[in-house]
Amino acid sequence: MIPTPAIAPTLNRPARRGGALWLLAACGALPFSAHADEACRAGTARADRLAGLGLRGELVLASGARAVLSDLRWPDEPEADAAARAWLLSFRDTPLALTERGSEDRWGRRRADVVTEGAEPTDLAGGLIAAGLAQADPGEADALCRPSLRALEAVPRAAGLGLWKAGPIEATDAAALTARAGRFAVVEGRILHVGERSARTYLDFAPRGMQGLTVIVQKRTWRGMAEHGLSTATLRGRLVRIRGTVEMRRGPVIDLDTRDAIEVVEGERALRR
Structure with missing residues (x-):
């Protein structure tokens, strides 16, 4: 069964230790990873808001910029695609902290680690993976910038959630x-x-x-x-x-x-x- 936005788990809910920036560090999103090559080099976190979604989970931001979630493979399956889109759109207009990685692609987008601001921040990539709605994947990069994302697959894989229904x-x-x-x-x-x-x-x-x-x-x-x-x-x-x-x-x-x-x-x- 594909989890809906109402029941899909959020990733970590720290109320202290610096909010979104602390969560980025805890999830391996800040530039202290052993994989800190050029493609993984992280910039300074900046504020923005989610305005909408493009194809395959592309983030359309209020600033006019576009980004894709780093180290995440958007699902091919239509049912998972719809559920993942609904989960992300539940954060529309929510203040976000974006840490961009690497250089722009041919469409002017950058890969980014994205965390909601507030007392209970949610890591968007981590939340999708923890709900079984997406999987960790380095894509064309030489390595995962955030290897810790793979560990988040363990619970949905064991429970047969979403993309892990058949294991x-x-x-x-x-x-x-x-x-x-x-x-x-x-x-x-x-x-x-x-x-x-x-x-x-x-x-x-x-x-x-x-x-x-x-x-x-x-x-x-x-x-x-x-x-x-x-x-x-x-x-x-x-x-x-x-x-x-x-x-x-x-x-x-x-x-x-x-x-x-x-x-x-x-x-x-x-x-x-």
């Missing part, structure tokens, strides 16, 4: 993966084989002779993963969660574009952050 797709479920072709998916499975080549690395989840997910990692991304403890030795046999768009080639494939599109859910001690 993560099993990496060996070829039929379910095929049904997601061309769309974003969160896939969970155990890496059975790591094929490291000069230009790219292949992560295979199905036994030989059976269809299942193959993840392709380009050399640059593989190098970045190695710097954070992800290698052939630390990944083989691990249970992991993969995020990305499913493509159909000889079988279902996800091209892993960023190091935070893979999450080790078993044996995390092998990682360095």
